[in-house]
Amino acid sequence: xxxxxxxxxxxxxxxxxxxxxxxxxxxxxxxxxxxxxxxxxxxxxxxxxxxxxxxxxxxxxxxxxxxxxxxxxxxxxxxxxxxxxxxxxxxxxxxxxxxxxxxxxxxxxxxxxxxxxxxxxxxxxxxxxxxxxxxxxxxxxxxxxxxxxxxxxxxxxxxxxxxxxxxxxxxxxxxxxxxxxxxxxxxxxxxxxxxxxxxxxxxxxxxxxxxxxxxxxxxxxxxxxxxxxxxxxxxxxxxxxxxxxxxxxxx
Amino acid sequence: xxxxxxxxxxxxxxxxxxxxxxxxxxxxxxxxxxxxxxxxxxxxxxxxxxxxxxxxxxxxxxxxxxxxxxxxxxxxxxxxxxxxxxxxxxxxxxxxxxxxxxxxxxxxxxxxxxxxxxxxxxxxxxxxxxxxxxxxxxxxxxxxxxxxxxxxxxxxxxxxxxxxxxxxxxxxxxxxxxxxxxxxxxxxxxxxxxxxxxxxxxxxxxxxxxxxxxxxxxxxxxxxxxxxxxxxxxxxxxxxxxxxxxxxxxxxxxxxxxxxxxxxxxxxxxxxxxxxxxxxxx
Numbered sequence: 100x101x102x103x104x105x106x107x108x109x110x111x112x113x114x115x116x117x118x119x120x121x122x123x124x125x126x127x128x129x130x131x132x133x134x135x136x137x138x139x140x141x142x143x144x145x146x147x148x149x150x151x152x153x154x155x156x157x158x159x160x161x162x163x164x165x166x167x168x169x170x171x172x173x174x175x176x177x178x179x180x181x182x183x184x185x186x187x188x189x190x191x192x193x194x195x196x197x198x199x200x201x202x203x204x205x206x207x208x209x210x211x212x213x214x215x216x217x218x219x220x221x222x223x224x225x226x227x228x229x230x231x232x233x234x235x236x237x238x239x240x241x242x243x244x245x246x247x248x249x250x251x252x253x254x255x256x257x258x259x260x261x262x263x264x265x266x267x268x269x270x271x272x273x274x275x276x277x278x279x280x281x282x283x284x285x286x287x288x289x290x291x292x293x294x295x296x297x298x299x300x301x302x303x304x305x306x307x308x309x310x311x312x313x314x315x316x317x318x319x320x321x322x323x324x325x326x327x328x329x330x331x332x333x334x335x336x337x338x339x340x341x342x343x344x345x346x347x348x349x350x
Numbered sequence: 351x352x353x354x355x356x357x358x359x360x361x362x363x364x365x366x367x368x369x370x371x372x373x374x375x376x377x378x379x380x381x382x383x384x385x386x387x388x389x390x391x392x393x394x395x396x397x398x399x400x401x402x403x404x405x406x407x408x409x410x411x412x413x414x415x416x417x418x419x420x421x422x423x424x425x426x427x428x429x430x431x432x433x434x435x436x437x438x439x440x441x442x443x444x445x446x447x448x449x450x451x452x453x454x455x456x457x458x459x460x461x462x463x464x465x466x467x468x469x470x471x472x473x474x475x476x477x478x479x480x481x482x483x484x485x486x487x488x489x490x491x492x493x494x495x496x497x498x499x500x501x502x503x504x505x506x507x508x509x510x511x512x513x514x515x516x517x518x519x520x521x522x523x524x525x526x527x528x529x530x531x532x533x534x535x536x537x538x539x540x541x542x543x544x545x546x547x548x549x550x551x552x553x554x555x556x557x558x559x560x561x562x563x564x565x566x567x568x569x570x571x572x573x574x575x576x577x578x579x580x581x582x583x584x585x586x587x588x589x590x591x592x593x594x595x596x597x598x599x600x601x602x603x604x605x606x607x608x609x610x611x612x613x614x615x616x617x618x619x620x621x622x623x624x625x626x627x628x629x630x631x632x
């Protein structure tokens with residue numbers, strides 16, 4: 100597997116009107132993980148769409164992998180579309196460019212192997228929309244494995260996911276990084292951001308970028324979330340923070 | 351023997367045999383295409399194109415050229431007009447489409463009702479499967495072959511984009527290109543099928559079969575097969591009904607298709623009620 104790198108310099112992004120995200124500069128080496136942290140509307144999904152190649156920079160530069168895997172929030176997929184978990188995993192083989200031909204036996208075997216790796220081969224025939232949120236996320240990870248993507252872009256993969264699936268997904272993240280794949284994951288959750296190699300805080304602009312421990316200070320979190328966060332800083336250990344939105348979801 | 355005679359009777363007449371072949375070929379393709387039209391939520395654009403092509407059909411009738419030529423030109427003009435009107439950011443796309451299509455329909459009516467126009471407005475609006483020519487059949491057969499091949503080739507990209515357009519893009523499947531291919535196939539089908547069902551009823555053969563089979567919840571490939579079967583069977587039933595009761599053939603086919611859609615929806619509603627009744631009381 101060749102080294103992949105992702106980098107932005109003075110990047111600004113827009114959807115045709117005014118910029119929705121400005122002053123983004125960061126660099127990421129292959130095999131490392133980056134957490135995009137910020138509130139709703141902070142620019143996390145916009146940056147992921149640019150990294151997926153859907154959005155060109157308004158200004159600045161963006162170096163990206165030409166064929167990343169993009170894992171949308173699964174509720175943004177068509178859950179009523181009648182495809183099985185195996186069908187979805189098999190879609191990863193479209194990246195070979197043979198989209199006009201039926202899937203080959205080797206590709207079906209690869210899809211089964213990928214589902215097995217995410218713990219879902221037993222549910223290969225189950226309809227995608229009938230799986231739980233965590234299971235659907237794992238099926239999309241299986242699709243990325245079949246695609247053999249070097250860079251994975253995940254939009255809030257742990258939102259609304261049951262604890263068992265969250266643990267399995269986190270373990271998969273570790274395995275994927277060990278294989279030299281680059282993970283870029285958006286989240287609201289400050290605590291989960293600490294498990295990544297780097298964190299990029301966004302709130303319409305880049306608030307901070309760096310290692311999680313020195314970066315996630317009370318000041319950075321307050322600038323990132325504005326009034327949407329409760330920061331608990333007892334001076335002993337890392338700053339703890341609860342986003343208001345995250346807090347209200349759990350009740 | 352009487353029943354067999356009744357069933358074979360329409361096949362003995364050249365006019366009805368051509369009508370049956372037309373609805374079989376166009377129904378087979380339109381049922382499959384309609385599954386994707388409804389999946390991609392393109393029913394309203396499809397209806398808009400079908401209605402917006404009326405001026406093209408009238409001009410073709412006035413000029414004495416085949417309707418397919420007018421249909422193709424009409425679809426192209428309607429698509430361009432809708433695209434142009436939708437670019438105005440002050441108006442919502444649906445509103446712009448409605449204004450353009452109503453305008454085109456009005457223009458078509460105006461042209462058709464002018465003193466010099468041949469008295470064919472009814473045929474252009476409601477179609478006439480019994481009036482198809484050998485040339486129409488060749489056009490339908492060509493479209494059925496090319497369209498079926500295109501849908502087979504595009505099946506995996508269509509599935510990928512239908513499920514997750516953002517993800518499909520990173521798999522090397524551009525969602526915009528897939529949607530464009532689908533719209534192009536839709537436009538070609540409308541231009542050819544309008545001869546049988548007219549600009550007002552042609553949507554029935556695209557949308558009704560998909561509506562009829564969707565409640566079954568089948569995987570895409572099987573649902574497409576069943577939608578094609580429903581379109582073909584409804585088309586044949588409409589021609590037989592027209593023969594038996596002396597009703598207008600195009601309207602009979604459209605009604606048979608819509609009855610199939612209603613039956614599918616009622617079956618789904620019935621299953622929903624059944625599930626509620628079988629649920630244990632709390």
